[in-house]
Amino acid sequence: MSSQYALFLTLTALAVVLGIAATQVVARLGGGPRNVLAHVFPVLTGFATMGALGHALGAHFGPTVPLYGFEISLPWDMAIGFGGGLVGAAIQVAVVRALRRRSPSA
Helix, strand or coil, rough: CCCHHHHHHHHHHHHHHHHHHHHHHHHHHCCCCCHHHHHHHHHHHHHHHHHHHHHHHCCCCCCCCECCEEEEEEHHHHHHHHHHHHHHHHHHHHEEEEEEEEHHCC
C-alpha cells in the first residue's frame, strides 16, 4: 500500500468519524435523529466542505502534504470537515423538526 493511499484512507476515516460526531452533538442538543441513516447527510456535507474550501479554493493553514495532486493540511481539513458536518446536521435537525410539526400527532 502506498503512503498516499494510506493517507487518503486515514483522511476518509477521520472525516467519517468527525461527521458522525457532529451528528451526535447536534442531535443531542437539538433533538434530532441519531440512527445510522442520520449520519449520511452530515458526513457528505463534511466531505463537500473539505472539497470546496480545502481543495477547490486552496485555503490551507498549517503544514501541508501532497496527496493525488492536492495539498492536504490534515488539521485544517478536519476542522473544515467537522464544521461542514455540524452545518449539515443542523440543517437535518431543522428539516426533521419542520416535518414533525406538519405531521398530525396520534
